[in-house]
Amino acid sequence: MDGDKNLRSYGLKVDANNDVVIVTGIVDTLSEKRHAEKVINSVVDDKKVEMEVSISTDGAITDDDVDMEVAEEIEIQTELEDKITAESKKGVVHLLGTVESEELRQKADKVAAKARGVTGVVNHIKVDNEADETGDPFHAQVRNDNEEE
Template sequence: MEARRPPGLVRKQLEKQARKEQNIRRSSSPDRDSPDDDLKEHVQALLDLDVNLRGYGLRADVVKGEAQLYGVVDTLSEKEYAQELAKTVPGIKKVANRISISTDGPITDRDVEFEVAEELEAAPGVDTRQIGAESSGGVVSLVGRAEDPAAIESARQAAAKARGVARVVSKIKPQDRPRPGELHSQGRTGGEQAPDKKEER
C-alpha cells in the first residue's frame, strides 16, 4: 500500500475530524486538562482517521510535547508518513517514531533488492541505468550517479515503499552536468590543441 502525504485540503479535513473526535473524548473525560493529553488525543485521532494508517491500529502518546508513536506497519514509507502526520499537530515539538516494520513472511536481501528495483523503475526522474540498490539486513544502500538532486530524493522515497526496507542510505554520487563548450572538447586529450590551419594564399 502506497502511503502519500495528504494534500492541504484533505489534511485540513482530517484535522477538523480529529478536533471533533478530540472534543467528544474530552467531554467524556472532563478531568483531563493536561496539554499533553490534548495533544495525544489530537495525534491519535489523526492516526485513527487517516485512510493510509487507520487499519494498523497505531498508538500515540505525548510527553512534554514529544509525540511517541507505537505500532507496526508494512513499509518504511508508512512509518515516515505517520511521523510527518504527527508533526502537523500544533504544539508537537518533536516526534519519537517507535513504529516497527513487518512483512507477511520471511524476506531475503535478494527479495528486497528485487522489490526496490521495481519501485525505482516506477519512480519519476530516476534512471535505473545510473541508480541501483543493494540490501543488507533490511538496510538498503542506493548506489550510482545522478545529475539532479531531485532524482536522488525520488529514489530514496521509492526505496522506502518496498517491503522489508528498514532504512535507506543514499550513496549516490552527484554528477556534474557538462558545461557549455565542454562537449566540443571531449574528443581531445587534455592539453591537446587542434592543429593550426594553414594560411591560405
C-alpha cells in the same frame, strides 16, 4: 492518525506524556513509517516525538528479496531506471549511481523506502554536477590549482 487514509488501517497508537509524544504500532514499509512521522510532527507543536513504530512483512524476507523489491520500484520510475542500483544488508538499502538533479536523488530515496522489507535507506547517489567529467576528484583539484596562477 485515524484521519489519514494511508495510516488508518494500521491502528497506530499515540500517547502524550508531558513534552513527549510516543507513537507505537506496526506498518508495512519504511515510507509508511516516514509518513506517520510527518503526520504526527505536523500536529504536534513543541513536543518531542518518539517513533516506536516497527516495520513488518507478511513473512520472512531476505536481502535478495529486498533487492528485488527495490529494483522493481526503481524500474517503475523511468527517470531512475538504469541509473540507480541498490544493495541491502539486513533490510538497510544502500543506493548507488548518478542522477541529473537533487530532486531525482531524493525521489530514489522515497522510491526505495516503498519496497517491502526496507528498514532504512542510505543514499550514496551522486548528482551530475558533484562529479568532475573525468570522475577523478584529483584532476579537478589540479585544474583548480592551475586556475589560481
